[in-house]
Amino acid sequence: MADSNNANPTLTGSEILLATLAGEGITTVFGYPGGAILPVYDSLRKFPTIHHVLVRHEQSAAHMADGYARATGRVGVCMATSGPGATNLVTGLATAMMDSIPIVAITGQVSSKVLGTDAFQEIDITGITLPITKHNFLVTRAEQIATAVREAFQIARSGRPGPVLVDITKDAQQATAAFDFDAARPRPYRPHPMLRAESSSIQEAVTLIQQAKRPVILAGHGVVESGAETQVLALAEAHQIPIASTLLGLDAVPANHPLSLGLMGMHGESWVNHAIQQADLLLAFGMRFDDRVTGNLSKYSPNSKKIHVEIDPSEINKNVWVDVALIGDLKEVLSLLTPLLSAGNQPRGADGSEWLKQIRASKGNASVRDIINLPDNGHLYAAHVIHDIWHEAAAAGRLDQTIIVTDVGQHQMWEAQYFKHQAPRSLITSGGLGTMGFALPAAIGAKTACPEKDVWVIVGDGGFQMTAAELSTIVQEKLAINIAVINNGFLGMVRQWQEAIYDKNYSASPILSPDFVLLAAAHGIAGATVRKRADVIPHATLARTSGKPFLINFLVEKEDGVYPMIAPGSALHEMLRRPQHDPLLELPEDL
Amino acid sequence: MLHTFVALVQDRPGVLTRVASLFRRLNINIVSLTVGESERPDTSRMTIVCDAHENAAHRIRASLYKLETTISVDEVNRTEAVVRELCLIKVAAGPNQPHGLHSRSQIFELAQVFRARVVDLAPESIMLEMTGSASKIEGLLQVLGESGYSILEVSRTGRMAMRRGHHTSRVLQALGTRPTLNPSVFAEDPDALPSDQTLPNIFDE
CATH class of the missing domain: 3.30.70.1150 (ACT-like. Chain A, domain 2)
Structure with missing residues (x-):
């Protein structure tokens, strides 16, 4: 940046953009250059504090900014040119929107003089991204850039976070204007007028909690976003309330905590879903009763009162009708609620422990049938692979320093079931949109943000091929990312549904893959293929300690299923269990 | 049933699209939508009438307010408003x-x-x-x-609505309006509200 004694230096629009990003504390931008954003790329050399990561496809740039934001809680930034560059961001923006991830996307746009003329690489990206961004801006003048970008950051990270896109015309990037970072400060964050948990509602919540005999906390992504992990745990411990987690709330409480039940919903363990169905009080913290966690709504937890603590008022009574709604930031609401609970009222006594005993007793039967407890029968199961990767990290004492980034499908659910997360922001996964191809680029974002942490990509053979081009990015950026491909030769979750619902008509679910180890080798990435369970841990150690990217191609059982499973339309307790006589589980005769 | 919302929105290009797109996304049909200048500079007043489920009003209002271009949203019924x-x-x-x-x-x-x-x-x-x-x-x-x-x-033109002024309880009774504690609270600029003011519990409705 050109130093100037002048208080308000005159800069070009592209310099204003980068100076504003630097002022917002941004040190990494994931992007891909092109005609309409070239002025910005030309100015990058004047901003040595901003590192640009060149991606191989703009969708990955958005996923990387997303992974960066999920790993740190800070805003991630991605950049693309107009037209196809901008449209390629769409899936990444939608992924961030569905999971409330703060990212700012900068796109170049054709010159304002030709806006609306179908000029080369012109596309109405603010129109296209209207429903998949929290907000977006079209900036046509250099003077507006600093204000728009600063407002974008504030919108992205305030309230319920989300992606914001700033579309900047090329002439605005080239024109000059006075730059004053402080003067461009946006108006203070405007909380929703409904965003104040009302004292009478809090009192109702207190009464409900004190009267409850079988309460369950439902911990969602909001627990992590609000930074309320300790408060939730303190409340749970003080009143002995078990905690079930959504997929994105899985790392909100340590999995080995005695009150942590684990994943709820479609592939949640049976005792978790039974506990929710039998509960007399649900405390929904920063979650939105997605169809993947409720099953059939009309039969969802029929006998419980429900308290919903949520920052977004439009989520209240959307899917599940609640008895008490406390709208606001979870941490703030709990700071109001918890003192009232402890004042003069003893925690639930004998009844409380009775409820916990009941839940624990129901674990017994389920864990006997759990694939993880079966002896090594010569087959390699994805569940075993994930369990062993967890075990390896735990044994090395690296669990707090490990981030798992998963793709979407069976392996994602096995990860949620068998990797015991200990620390917040240790699981990065696309929950709401379920975007295949998310894992590898999101891991690049996470590793860039947290180079000191071990980052594992757990990805299926299908999803990996969607964004495998980013292997080049890993090498170019010298990122030591470990990649575990769970390779079963199928689009596994599709195959499982076809097995369960479509009479085993495996339509378009078998998928051919290249030799992933050779593919990695072509990028200069070391790798190995693993077929036996005994080889999992040694290879995981090798990958983790190599200090370089490492790919392990796990050839797992082809037709294994994720259980329990709730078929569409079924209630939460109507789970499909692993078949008692699963041929996969029988010991081979020669063993 | 018909719901009527009065929204103050920024007077900028694309704001109408954001509002219209919201209803499209919720799959709710807009019966009428009128926009025009308001008493505030750079601010338009919209009256939106839509046909939606009885329970949808809260979510529509909350979703409208989620738009960054929205300044305030009020839902009015016939007796409270002209x-x-x-x-x-x-x-x-x-x-x-x-x-x-x-x-x-x-x-x-x-x-x-x-x-x-x-x-x-x-x-x-x-x-x-x-x-x-x-x-x-x-x-x-x-x-x-x-x-x-x-x-x-x-x-x-479609309906335009404006909340009535503060009447005595007798007048409100004569008009058939249920007296509310603070009927205009959502219509006001949130910045102007004293921070200790508690809001009526909208979920009691």
Whole structure:
């Protein structure tokens, strides 16, 4: 940046953009250059504090900014040119929107003089991204850039976070204007007028909690976003309330905590879903009763009162009708609620422990049938692979320093079931949109943000091929990312549904893959293929300690299923269990 | 059922799209939407009438407020607010019509009863202008139809709504309005609200 004694230096629009990003504390931008954003790329050399990561496809740039934001809680930034560059961001923006991830996307746009003329690489990206961004801006003048970008950051990270896109015309990037970072400060964050948990509602919540005999906390992504992990745990411990987690709330409480039940919903363990169905009080913290966690709504937890603590008022009574709604930031609401609970009222006594005993007793039967407890029968199961990767990290004492980034499908659910997360922001996964191809680029974002942490990509053979081009990015950026491909030769979750619902008509679910180890080798990435369970841990150690990217191609059982499973339309307790006589589980005769 | 929302929004390009797109995304049909300048600079006032489930109002209002371009949102019902609509009606009237030349004078009479004004007179048609509640406009259209006149064109602005001022409880009772603790709280600029002010529990409704 050109130093100037002048208080308000005159800069070009592209310099204003980068100076504003630097002022917002941004040190990494994931992007891909092109005609309409070239002025910005030309100015990058004047901003040595901003590192640009060149991606191989703009969708990955958005996923990387997303992974960066999920790993740190800070805003991630991605950049693309107009037209196809901008449209390629769409899936990444939608992924961030569905999971409330703060990212700012900068796109170049054709010159304002030709806006609306179908000029080369012109596309109405603010129109296209209207429903998949929290907000977006079209900036046509250099003077507006600093204000728009600063407002974008504030919108992205305030309230319920989300992606914001700033579309900047090329002439605005080239024109000059006075730059004053402080003067461009946006108006203070405007909380929703409904965003104040009302004292009478809090009192109702207190009464409900004190009267409850079988309460369950439902911990969602909001627990992590609000930074309320300790408060939730303190409340749970003080009143002995078990905690079930959504997929994105899985790392909100340590999995080995005695009150942590684990994943709820479609592939949640049976005792978790039974506990929710039998509960007399649900405390929904920063979650939105997605169809993947409720099953059939009309039969969802029929006998419980429900308290919903949520920052977004439009989520209240959307899917599940609640008895008490406390709208606001979870941490703030709990700071109001918890003192009232402890004042003069003893925690639930004998009844409380009775409820916990009941839940624990129901674990017994389920864990006997759990694939993880079966002896090594010569087959390699994805569940075993994930369990062993967890075990390896735990044994090395690296669990707090490990981030798992998963793709979407069976392996994602096995990860949620068998990797015991200990620390917040240790699981990065696309929950709401379920975007295949998310894992590898999101891991690049996470590793860039947290180079000191071990980052594992757990990805299926299908999803990996969607964004495998980013292997080049890993090498170019010298990122030591470990990649575990769970390779079963199928689009596994599709195959499982076809097995369960479509009479085993495996339509378009078998998928051919290249030799992933050779593919990695072509990028200069070391790798190995693993077929036996005994080889999992040694290879995981090798990958983790190599200090370089490492790919392990796990050839797992082809037709294994994720259980329990709730078929569409079924209630939460109507789970499909692993078949008692699963041929996969029988010991081979020669063993 | 019909819900009426009054929203103050920024007067900028694309704001209408954001509002309209919201209803499209929620798969809710907009019955009418009127926009115009408001008493504040760079701020438009919108009245949106939509047909949605009884329980949808809260979510629509919350979603409207989530738009960054929205300044405030208020949901009003008929008794709390004055609701008006402007309508232009072109009716066939002339020597070739069933009532012949009498038709004009009969239309004039009808217009007088409904407090509509004649704003254009052509050899074969009359244009009426009428302001009022939707039911009153529909009443005139109904009478015109039943009297055998053929209506050539109708143009309606859609409803505009404004919350009534602060009345005494007796007046409110006479109007059939349920007294609320603080009816205008959502209509006000949130920045202007004292921070200790608690809000009415909207979930009690």
